[in-house]
Amino acid sequence: MELLLLSNGKATEYPGLLGWARERVQSVLARKQVKRILLIPYAVIRSDWDARALELTESLGVEAISIHHFDDPVAAINQADAIFISGGNTWRLNQLLHEYSLIVPIQRAVRERGVPYVGWSAGCNVATPSIRTTNDMPVCNAAVLPALGLFPLQINPHYLDASISGHMGETRDERLAEFCAVNPSExxxxxxxxxxxxxSGEAIEYWSARGQDFKIFKHGEAPQEFMDTAPLAGLTPFNPKV
Incomplete structure (x- = not known):
């Protein structure tokens, strides 16, 4: 498989959509000889889908076309050179992936044909087994459904461990601890x-444009910070990239 699971699409110090990860994304596209990107923008609610595709094209230098231009979205997946899933609202995204019967076609494209999958924010969330660790509000009447399951662990994008002065609600760490308490095996x-x-294939790598770590949350244990993927070796079928 070829997966790029990004926390977010934009960073203030890096211009353009996916600008902070541009070199890595372009490297995958070049290696896989991608001529056109199929963009799934279903998570985008208050912006134009074609504008998102144009923004992606201009940033990466590879043509991107939104899936809504195809009469048969399943056929579009089956013919895609690369599948990009935009950020936005994860609930709406997952709802439409199921309603348009795209879950299995995307799984087959990525697992069987080796089609590159790039997902940021909501697109990262749906690459996991479920959307239970999204930060988004359930804006639509959709049940919590299984997602694509391309990556075997739950991911929480946009992770922030800062405390906001005057805010009396739960911190992100507390919310994730609640998830782990309800799902102690995950x-x-x-x-x-x-x-x-x-x-990439059987190798997994972590990278931060800002040189920051990631965390792993598990019930009954304090969250641990890491800069390499060695701790994921026993939790996923992938081997840390050396």
């Missing part, structure tokens, strides 16, 4: 802004 990988997990 781990959660928390990705800070401008960081990603890259899976």
């Amino acid at each position: 781990h959660v990988v928390a990705l800070r802004e401008a960081s990603l997990l890259q899976i």
